Amino acid sequence: MKTKDQKLKFANTRKAVSLALFVASLSSPIMAQDVDAGAKVYKKCKACHQVGQGAKNRVGPQLNGVFGRAAASDPDFKYSASMKRAGADGLIWTDETLTAFTENPKSLVSKTRMSFKGIKKEKDIINLLAYLRTFSDDPANIPEAEPTAKGTDHDIDPAILAIQGDPEYGEYLASECQTCHKSDGTDDGIPGITQWPTEDFVVAMHAYKTKIRPHPVMQMLAGRLNNEEIAALAAYFKDLE
Amino acid sequence: MTNPINRRVFLNTATAAAAATVSAPAVMADGHKKPRVVVVGGGAGGATAARYIAKDSKGAIDVTLIEPTRTYYTCFFSNLVLGGVRDIQSIAHSYGKLASGGVNVVHDWAIGVDRDAKTVSLAGGGKVPYDKLILSPGIDFVDGAVEGWDTSAQNAMPHAYKAGSQTELLRSQLLAMPQGGTFAMVAPPNPFRCPPGPYERVSMVAHMLKETNPTAKIIIADPKAKFSKMALFQEGWANNYSGMVDWIGADFGGGNVSVNPHDMTVTIDGEVNKVDVCNVIPAMKAGMIAELAGVTDGNWAPVNAADMSSKADADIHVLGDACSQGDMPKSGFSANSQAKVCANAVRGALTGSKVFPAKFSNTCWSMIDTDNGVKVGATYEATPEKIAKVDGFISKTGEAADVRKATYEESVGWYSGITSDMFG
Secondary structure: OOOHHHHHHHHHHHHHHHHHHHHHHHHOOOOOOOHHHHHHHHHHOOOOOOOOOOOOOOOOOOOOOOOOOEOOOOOOOOOOHHHHHHHHOOOEOOHHHHHHHHHOHHHHOOOOOOOOOOOOOHHHHHHHHHHHHOOOOOOOOOOOOOOOOOOOOOOOOHHHHOOOOOHHHHHHHHHHHOOOOOOOOOOOOOOOOOOOOHHHHHHHHHHHHOOOOOOHHHHHHHHOOOHHHHHHHHHHHHOOO | OOOOOOOOOOHHHHHHHHHHHHOOHHHHHOHHHOOEEEEEOOOOOHHHHHHHHHHHHOOOOEEEEEOOOOEEEOOOOHHHHHOOOOOHHHHEEEOHHHHHOOEEEEOOOEEEEEOOOOEEEEOOOOEEEOOEEEEOOOEEEOOOOOEOOOHHHOOOOOOOOOOOHHHHHHHHHHHOOOOOOEEEEEOOOOOOOOOOHHHHHHHHHHHHHHHHOOOOEEEEEOOOOOOOOHHHHHHHHHHHOOOOEEEEOHHHOOOOEEEEOOOOEEEEOOEEEEOOEEEEOOOEEEOHHHHHOOOOEOOEEEEOOOOOEEOOOOOEEEOHHHEEOEOOOOOHHHHHHHHHHHHHHHHHHHHOOOOOOOEEEEEEEEEEEOOEEEEEEEEEEEOOOOEEEEEEEEOOOOOOHHHHHHHHHHHHHHHHHHHHHHHO
């Protein structure tokens, strides 16, 4: 445990570094890039994406080496049909395409399963991509970079995560979810929830159940599901194409 | 109503057609022995029930959906059409995907049910036999509910409470209203379809009048002293449509109302108001076929909460607005939720598939103004007496603009979700 003083000191140092970068960026003739600020923006992505040492595919694909990668090119990740088509059509993730995608995923890949509205501020996108750039080859990958791959921020009893859900019961329970969440995984204003890794699904539902995650409808619906029912839903949605 | 009508038997062609589209050859040969489910009404309850039974039984059950219209206009979001936020085509749906998903869709009126012979007779002739019948006919209006109004007056004073041509008619009347004119609404007594519906409608009418006719007035004659999301709507009207909306509740004589469609007057508690457009939403009852089937008690059809079966007949289930079930509001979301419980129970009864415990839920979103949505919702469970509320929530007054915008955007997502869930 850090003492309060140590924490304060740490916070002040971070602030100083950020400030220095910010000042440096102001004097720079080109658009400023701030990796540190980008790491903060990346928090929005963390619920679904991992990057850094040991990063794995979760709800979204891992993002190491994303620069220069063809869209839908990781054989271990289940992409939407729309993303696969984009990849087949030759979409390569570059600074330009990632900027467009990050700004509004659907503007670039219309039926992507990525349920994210996009980042509005140009500066945030620039900083985010600068941060992600540090996990791609060229100019230089940084293997010793601090890993951000931490799964999620919520604690959950491993015994709950270990429950094997009954997909048949899950299918029945899922019918309640599918009044709003579309079974083809697309997002017209309510996120797609198909093909999530079981653990992420269970963690998210328990976060609603315990009201850590805000949303009145989800808190209410998750609130009356028991651990077996959540596991059943996770088991069903995991494989829903 | 129990007299069998002797007409040409419609069944053989219908069953053969259904079998040809959905079944593997081995099952097809056995087609006539398959259990038969007939669903009357292709809205949120009926379309959902038909789709889920066909989908989940994988051809083991013959499912016939009887629905008179080829294009279904959802009542939910029809207020947004009135407000000019969406166009009428955006709430129109066809039954093509249900048909390709294995449901035998028959576009005809169901005009009678013979509960002894277990057949449904059609206006076009013929009878459709069933093992289980699901009635989801929505609402009809109570005769004489509003003095001076009956359905023959629905062109002069539209109800627009069944979406489609009535929605378009009311919108065209609102667009043609003279500057500074008056729009009157006669609101219905409880219980009725879509409790926040009339008040979302007032919001949407105000929204469009604010643009096209800012000096226009809105009067609501209401037989109730309070209504769904009342604080939220009244806050929204005060903030967004200041001075435009005059709600006259039961305490101020709002229930003492008569209309004259010929003179275009609305008399509220003795005071005659000359109006330009009048929307009469009369008291409601279950769609006619429920009464013809003899499963109603008063205006509605009582059902058992566990499986939505009629209290009058174990082989008939009643869904959505037409049934009386307990605590759930009459809404498209509720009907859709009840349909899934019913589908699961019907499939279990006919094929022996596993029947899981009933779980119900509902959420109603309402649009107050651009990027300004509110919602109310609850979960429910089946008790021996009724569908009983478990837990609920409601939007708060004074919420930040971004919360309201997110709620509106969520409602758009829900519309897309539920219509996919209903129609495939």
